[in-house]
Amino acid sequence: MSKARKSSSQAQASELPPGYKVxxxxxxxxxxxxxxxxxxxPPLSSTLSKYLETVQPHLxxxxxxxxxxxxxxxxxxxxxxxxxxxxxxxxxxxxVKNWLADWWNDAAYMGYRDSVVVNVSYYYVHVDDTxxxxxxxxxxxxxxxxxxFRDLVESQRLEPDKIRNAPLCMASxxxxxxxNRYPVIPSDTASKFDPKxxxxxxxxxxxxxxxxxxxxxxxxxxxxxxxxxQIEEIIRLAGSEEAIPVGTLTSENRDLWAKxxxxxxxxxxxxxxxxxxxxxxxxxxxxxxxxxxxxEEIGWAxxxxxxxNRWYDKHQLIVFxxxxxxxxGEHSSMDGTPTLRMNEFILAGIxxxxxxxxxxxxxxxxxxxxELRFETTPAVVADVQAAEQHFEELVSVLALAL
Numbered sequence: 001m002s003k004a005r006k007s008s009s010q011a012q013a014s015e016l017p018p019g020y021k022v023x024x025x026x027x028x029x030x031x032x033x034x035x036x037x038x039x040x041x042p043p044l045s046s047t048l049s050k051y052l053e054t055v056q057p058h059l060x061x062x063x064x065x066x067x068x069x070x071x072x073x074x075x076x077x078x079x080x081x082x083x084x085x086x087x088x089x090x091x092x093x094x095x096v097k098n099w100l101a102d103w104w105n106d107a108a109y110m111g112y113r114d115s116v117v118v119n120v121s122y123y124y125v126h127v128d129d130t131x132x133x134x135x136x137x138x139x140x141x142x143x144x145x146x147x148x149f150r151d152l153v154e155s156q157r158l159e160p161d162k163i164r165n166a167p168l169c170m171a172s173x174x175x176x177x178x179x180n181r182y183p184v185i186p187s188d189t190a191s192k193f194d195p196k197x198x199x200x201x202x203x204x205x206x207x208x209x210x211x212x213x214x215x216x217x218x219x220x221x222x223x224x225x226x227x228x229x230q231i232e233e234i235i236r237l238a239g240s241e242e243a244i245p246v247g248t249l250t251s252e253n254r255d256l257w258a259k260x261x262x263x264x265x266x267x268x269x270x271x272x273x274x275x276x277x278x279x280x281x282x283x284x285x286x287x288x289x290x291x292x293x294x295x296e297e298i299g300w301a302x303x304x305x306x307x308x309n310r311w312y313d314k315h316q317l318i319v320f321x322x323x324x325x326x327x328x329g330e331h332s333s334m335d336g337t338p339t340l341r342m343n344e345f346i347l348a349g350i351x352x353x354x355x356x357x358x359x360x361x362x363x364x365x366x367x368x369x370x371e372l373r374f375e376t377t378p379a380v381v382a383d384v385q386a387a388e389q390h391f392e393e394l395v396s397v398l399a400l401a402l
Contacts (some may be wrong), residue, residue, distance in 0.1 A: 017166050027156030032167035039098050041091045044084045048075050109332040111187040115394055116312050117251045122336060123302040124327045124343050125295070129350065133323040135235070135287055140227035142317055142325060143201060143285070145346030145355045147214065147221060150177050150282065154195055161337060172334035176342065180279035181313040181332050183258035190333050193280035202281040202372070203231065204309050205238035206289065207245040209372040211277050216363065223358025226366060234369050235287065244384055245308030246374050251394075252387045260383035268375035277372050284316045291322040295402040302326035303400065307391035315339065 016032075023034045042050075048071050056064050074080050091099040112120065132138040152158040153173050161168040178193040203210045212230045215221050222230075249260050265272045278284065286309050292298035302318050305328075310316065316328045329339045349355040374380075 015165055017164075020167055029153070029156040029158045029160060029170050029173070032160055033170065036167065036169055038091065039100055041084070041087045041099065044075060044080060048072075105332070106187050110189070113254045115251055115253060115390070116181075116331070117304060117307070117391065118394060118398065120331045121303075121312060122329045122331060123299070124329075124340070125298050125302055126325045126327070126343070127347055127351075128324060135319045135321050135323060136228040136231035137224075138323040138325050139203075139231050139285055139287065139317065139319040140224040141350050141355065141357065142319070142346055143214075143227055143283075144224045144357050145349050146283065146317075146342070148349065148355060149342050149345050150195065153177065161341065168337070173338050175333035176315070176338050177282050178280055179314070179330075179333065181330055182279075183252075183254045183261055183313075185255050185258050188254060188332065191279070195282065198280040198282075200277070200281055201283060201285060202278050202311075203234050203285045203287055203369070204247060204311065205234055205287040206241065207243040207247060207308050208238050209247075209274065209278055210234045210237070210369040211281070211372055212369050213367070214282065216365075221358065223360075223363070225358065225360055225362045229362045229366060230369055231287065233366075237369065237371065238287075242308075244374070244376060244381065245388065246380075246384060247311050248308045248384060248387045248391060250310065250312040251307050251391045253390070256383075256386070256390075260380075260387070263377070263379045263383055264374070267377045267380050271374050274372035274374055278311060279314070281314070284311045284314045286310055286316050286318045286328075288318060288320050290320055292320055292324055293322075296400055298324055298326065299402050300400045302328060304395050304398070307388065307395070 019035060019037060020032055021035045022031050024031075026033060052064075052068055052071055055067060059067060087099060090096055093099075109120065126142075129138060129141070132141055149158075153176055158170075158173070160170050174192055175190065178195050178198055180191055180193075182189045182191065199214045200211050201214055203212065212227070212234075213222070246264070249257055249264070252260065261275075265275070286305070288301065288305070288309055290301060292301045298320070301320065305318070310328075312328070313330060315330050317325065318328060319325045327339065327343050329336060346355075376384075
């Protein structure tokens with residue numbers, strides 16, 4: 001008699017490293033979350049050794065000797081023992097999922113006050129698509145790929161990330177779509193919006209913002225042809241004249257941006273409404289009117305840009321007039337693993353013709369893209385001008401070689 005074949009879930013469980021198990025009540029994407037190992041607190045001796053190893057390159061021999069003596073004295077003190085005990089107690093608290101995460105997110109990201117440009121944000125340059133040499137065609141195909149990945153994430157059907165077959169935490173995928181970072185003193189915050197009630201994308205062209213629904217009135221998703229038509233219309237509507245670059249405010253020092261945002265909201269109810277539509281969008285697509293060719297040109301444009309045709313508080317697709325493209329990641333709520341996986345999924349799917357682009361014929365009832373306008377006051381204009389100056393000062397001392 002032949003042996004019964006294992007089910008897929010049994011096979012997956014048997015291949016896992018010790019300690020991991022499938023949660024039968026969890027969605028596929030989160031089925032290993034409950035058994036993920038908790039972050040350990042390093043032994044005090046290890047922490048002190050790592051500290052000395054870190055500071056040594058920055059100190060003269062006599063300075064390092066004094067520092068080492070102070071560290072040794074601290075390591076044997078009752079205070080050090082008490083602090084270590086508090087960390088271990090926090091780590092053992094079942095209500096605290098990760099003893100370090102909140103502190104790390106605040107110290108490294110949300111509490112960081114300098115500009116996110118250069119200092120925090122990161123970029124990818126996309127492999128060129130020789131079949132789509134215009135911004136509308138390229139952006140439309142990228143968005144269709146992103147919509148497919150969004151469906152996998154929001155439905156929690158995405159296969160969990162693994163390293164050497166060990167599952168990784170998938171909690172940060174929550175922040176991949178419809179999320180925004182907010183400037184707050186003394187530490188920023190982030191919000192996630194419901195995709196069902198905010199099913200739209202925002203484009204920036206000539207520093208102007210345009211909202212486009214991602215589905216028709218009957219709920220069917222826009223095709224690539226429909227998105228291409230909408231992007232062509234946005235480029236036409238934006239014309240050749242640039243608007244006041246409100247987006248450059250997001251490149252500011254976070255405290256200055258927090259104050260500028262208050263000025264912007266207080267200037268007009270229209271501004272608050274426009275901000276909400278930008279911040280709740282699936283993603284922002286920057287349609288730059290440039291044509292970078294070299295690796296340095298496109299790398300710089302994706303990493304930094306001109307500081308104006310951007311919204312640095314959200315993930316952004318960046319698409320140029322020659323069809324080249326890239327991605328700029330907002331780093332505060334997630335590391336690069338989710339965004340890298342998404343970008344690779346999109347590009348590989350397009351290349352292999354695995355992304356359903358929808359009907360090739362454009363719909364006849366597409367709504368006109370809605371411009372998200374801003375009303376300004378002298379205070380708002382002054383804030384924008386200051387942000388532009390600070391951006392230029394920030395990037396003027398930088399160079400990029402690839």
